[in-house]
Amino acid sequence: MTSNLIAATPAATGEGPQEMRSRSELTAKEVLREVGSVLRMSEKAAAELTSSPVENDEEQTMIINMGPQHPSTHGVLRLMLELQGEKVLRCKPIIGYLHTGMEKQGEELTYMQGGTNVTRMDYASPLNNELVFSLAVEKLLGIDGDIPERATWMRMLLSELNRMSSHLLFMATNGMDMGAVSMMIYGWREREEVLRFFQKVTGLRMNHNFIRPGGLAADLPAGWRDDVLAILEGLPSRLAEYDVLMTNQPIWRERLQGVGVITAEEAVALGTSGPILRSTGVAWDLRRDLPYLKYDEVDFDVIVGSYGDAFDRYAIRLNEIRESMKIVYQILEKMPSGDYRIQDKKVTPPPRARIDESMEALIHHFKIFTEGFKVPEGEVYVGIESPRGEIGCYIVSDGSSKPYRLHMRAPSFVNIQALPHMMRDGLIADAVAVISSVDPVLGEVDR
């Protein structure tokens, strides 16, 4: 067995190949940098890493591909792993297999149409994508202070329910990846109840385009309160079942505890956010620390871990479902009556009934849906807490009805950089646990 089973392909464009290079081609300094300056590895230790041990069979290393077609890579994530026996020495995530140029596409769509584009990025939490896009556009328009109260609380309701559905999906996939296959069915089942509510409200299970600049597409349907209460009342017993099936189970704990450990210093340096950052003990939640919407008016706890391992990340997400339920109860109490969108003729299409009686309303309707509305020049960045961490939207407007530049700061894209650090010196069997605990959505990694 040679040490480089996969020969590094020469770059056609001279820009460097994407694949991980074999150890014999690297100098000590390159390995040091590849492992990352956060690890504070000494040059001497890095030099030892490069001395490729070829004379002893047991110490030989090989590079293998995991993915892009692999059931536990959550889509099309490809990892190149350098293995020594069962031990993972190095790892490199290779992405781009789902790249569809959504940021470029965003420059071709009006602000009115932009929601349909961004909602498809993180397809497990579409409403949060729409929310951050809408908040950014509203800030550019200067109407962010005029959004009706009810619209703000409705957005919070949908955002929190989406957090629950996304974390329930994580419960399912995490269980499946760990071999608790029945958990997969339970997680999908609970998530489906939330999605059924979304379908009733927005008309679609996913990719809603419901939260729009200026407010929402429609008001909540009759009976929405009972539907939400049914979800909230049904979930606690199910979550208690999860505790029996997973949290308190020795096999589950042994599979996750101490696996994929990352320190707070590394997590901050790597720019990770969401449950990965919180698992290291850093209590950073944008809902509390840089509040948006009305999160400063609701009471909830920021769940943090202490070991930074895969179990902490699992437990944080499980408990964040409970915290979201707490928030949703408060939203139900505080939901005001009023308008669900801003009545600003420049941004909001007129009500359907007005179109029949007013020529001006018809013209407005037509103009908004064909040309879109113009947004004043400027640039703005808005970041909110999505289930996976900080999702940010950076828009540059040149005063036309389409963004000059639309950039989404995708939490998964940044978070998967932590994979090599979590996997280093771990077992290949734990690699699946580590990928799963990062909970990447490849739709937003590749955009």
Add this chain to the structure above:
Amino acid sequence: MSDAVVDSPAPAEQMYGCDVTYSRGEKVIHVSRANYIATLKKAIDDSFTMCTDLTAVDFLTYASTNRQLPSSVVGERFEMVLNLISLERRERLRLRIQIPEGEASLPTAFDLYPGTEAMEREVFDMFGIEFDGHPDPSRILMPEDWDGHPLRKDFSVGRIPVQFKGAPS
């Protein structure tokens, strides 16, 4: 929509020796290429320990001169945008760096913020801005044999011609 939206031209406020402007209430500092790394070091010492976002904008077709730049900064074709967070003070800070078309390169921020590794690769991939000293200067989203940089404004979106029924050919 009203006058309040228009951002006031920056007074002579300075931060880390750079001009400060406010864009919709968000603090932006304009950093020159020469001071880029030095400014990042000052920011880290000033508790901005996390770099959340690094991206770029291609201003090739932006006709207006109103790019909200302070008078001391000359607008170039490319602009790098960094968003930093201070976990301690719960603050955000945005950096804008002008990069001329002729020498589209910048020193890497990897040694200060290792989390910029993938983001710098994305900016290289999409805009062709090179990062000196980056540990892995390869494309990240596009295939490695791809020609051109898709998010540049002179890179056109592919189109499929639509033939309408009955239209004169």
